[in-house]
Amino acid sequence: MRPVALSPENRQAALDAMASTPLDILVIGGGVVGGGAALDAATRGLSVGLVEARDFASGTSSRSSKLMHGGLRYLEMLDFRLVAEALKERGLSLQKLAPHLVREVGFLYPLTHRVWERFYAGSGVALYDAMSKASGYGQDVPLHRHLTRRGARRMMPALRKDALVGALHYYDGQVDDARHTMFLSRTAAAYGAHVASRTRVIDLLREGDRVVGARVKDLESGAEFDVRARQVVNASGVWTDETQSFAGERGQFHVRASKGVHLVVPRDRIRGESGLILRTEKSVLFVIPWGRHWIIGTTDTDWSLSKDHPAASRSDIDYLLDHVNSVLVEPLTHDDVEGVYAGLRPLLAGEDEATSKLSREHAVGTAVKGLVVIAGGKYTTYRVMAKDAVDAAVHGLSTQLDRHAPASVTEDVPLLGAEGYRALWNQRHMIAASSGLGVGRIEHLLHRYGSLIDEVLDLVAERPDLGRPLTGADDYLRAEIVYAASHEGARHLDDAIARRTRISIETFDRGTACAEEVAGLMAGVLGWTDAQRDNEVDHYLKRVAAERESQTMPDDETADAARMGAEDVVPVSTRTTEESSS
CATH class of the missing domain: 3.30.9.10 (D-Amino Acid Oxidase, subunit A, domain 2)
Incomplete structure (x- = not known):
């Protein structure tokens, strides 16, 4: 397996492939379960597409307690099976x-x-x-x-x-939940999955009583197209009911x-x-x-x-x-x-x-032919959830494929960056000496990139200015922002500051001090105009201001109203003339 960059070019190629060639499985949702399902299906030799409406892990999967744990409190509830399953998964990941x-x-x-x-x-x-x-x-x-x-x-x-x-x-x-989830999608891409963020499902395609794909919208360009698939897996987490409603059927369970x-x-x-x-x-x-x-x-x-x-x-x-x-x-x-x-x-x-x-168990349903729904569960058991969802999809494929789909192998499939990590950890003093960076900095990079650290250090070797820390967020190098945009699928300022790094929660200014610098670094990779760069910074500053205001409100209703004061970023290129001039 060779590492694949979640680059702008890779994203466009994935969209083109999904629009032109029918898939075995289309996964909706780029959270930990969706990324896990795409990896599971791809490593069974199936053709796979993964679409995510916003950024990888932008929902629940970047906002957890950041623990891989068995769930000690579930022992008190006598849920021994869940704890045993989670402890095995914890050990596998470790x-x-x-x-x-x-x-x-x-x-x-x-x-x-x-x-x-x-x-x-x-x-x-x-x-x-x-x-x-x-x-x-x-x-x-x-x-x-x-x-x-x-x-x-x-x-x-x-x-x-x-x-x-x-x-x-x-x-x-x-x-680090957000990075782990992104690595799942990137590893799935390395095994051949077509992966695209900022691609929203706006309807499900049906032929008779069967779901046969989805109508999707590229939120970056505004283009809409159909993705045909023999099976669709709905792994959209708290949005499960909304996505399921496109099928026009009442689901077997609700989230x-x-x-x-x-x-x-x-x-x-x-x-x-x-x-x-x-x-x-x-x-x-x-x-x-x-x-x-x-x-x-x-x-x-x-x-x-x-x-x-x-x-x-x-x-x-x-x-x-x-x-x-x-x-x-x-x-x-x-x-x-x-x-x-x-x-x-x-x-x-x-x-x-x-x-x-409420139960942290998960459930898999197939109320509509061609549509598998996976819901519930906990972060630690994502791999089992993904396996169960793909098992159900494979069962639905049994009469459509001219071959037998193999069983899940993800118990033995390390994520990108895992192979060779321990050897590099042992060599961290040598890497520090050869790169000119401190040992503490190398340890930080190894914990974030594993054996892909060389790709980040190569950027520094090519452009020494990228070896400097970000202003106001000195835990992170400038190279990490460039790498986030060129290799890790970061499309917007939010993606880099809130998920590829954790600057938005690790600094008192919530990342506003480095927003201009980060936007400038991303602009060079993503080809932003000055107007696009300014739009990204303006949106991020408004997002932080809205979050700060919401956190002064007395209850959920007033906090929600304040937070909704800053909408999702809309790329300048997809705005209407009226929006652009207002």
Whole structure:
């Protein structure tokens, strides 16, 4: 397999191919499940197309808690099958599929009751470890430890003495969700899938009682065309019901959106070397190490407003700060918050009104011939969800193909950047010396690109100015922005600042200070005119202003109204004359 760049040229070639040649499978949705389904189908030898209305991972898959975990709380719900499945997938990603993007992270679980809680919680974590080892992919994950109060506070000095009587320390996995999702789509493209972002499905094609493809619109050019496919997989997450409605049939199940809000604060605001997991009255709260930052989340509330831009309100932020401050020696304030992001979990709708109790199981349905719908689930089990969806599609293909479609092989298919990653990690001091960059910088790049680091360093070798950090966002090199546009499918400023990098949540200015510089770098790759570049910057500044305003609002309704004040970017080339002059 050779790496394929998700370049502007590759995107156009994918659109041309999908418009001209019928596919075996068309996947709708460029989130983690859609990308996983495209990879699964392509590696079975099927012809595949993947369309995403906005950017890869622009919905739920870039707004998670950024954990690859078994879900310790699901043990308490006695959902052993889900936990076992997720722990296997966690281990697969850590050891084989994406070791450059997924790594271990430790968590401290404070105990507040003596004797019985240590036994109760300790038994649960011991079972968690045992299930991990039994999966065959947990060998490298350290076992949990019991700590006294003094030992726990030595690890986390930020904890108040009266907040715990002891603690457990255990390990899970962490992932940069947006980059991981993008890598899935890029790996699928390397295996022959036709992949295109900013391509919206506006209708499904039908012949009699069967779905035979989709009508799509290229949002960059405004062009519309038909994509014919023997099977269509709807992997659109919280948009499942809307996409399914194009078929004119009532689905077998419905998806309910649950809003999860996370805060990002600087690492020095909470003194400690481990993550935290805290019980709340509704669910659990994580405090997660994230480079030079902490991620604090999440909320879990029903959401029925805009799915494109779920908004965090002042009450969401207060909820998170109140709960984390209950255990901290030095409380956090609103001024400590660098970034805020809100995402929607696609849960299978059930009878229970509490979204935290809805199923994280997934379901596959085929209510209409030719249309497979996959919904529910959790980020960690994306590969199993993708496999089940493609299995259902292959079953529908059985009478249409002149050959037998093989079984899924993605358990043994590493993502781009995984092969050779550990060898390069061992050589990081040599790479630093030869590139002229610091060892810390090389480690950061290896965690983001794995063995594709050479492609980024080649840009620096060709243009030394790209080896400089971005102004106001010095964790990232200028070369990373150029690479995002030339190799990783970034089409707009949002894509680069919010997903290919995480500048939008890792800086107090939310990326506004570097927006001009980033736009200038992308313009050189994407061929933007001055007007297009100015349009991108203007849109991004409005987006940040709308998000900031929404986060001062008291409730969901007012926060949503404020956030909707900044619409999605519309490329200058597709605007009407009236829009352009207004």
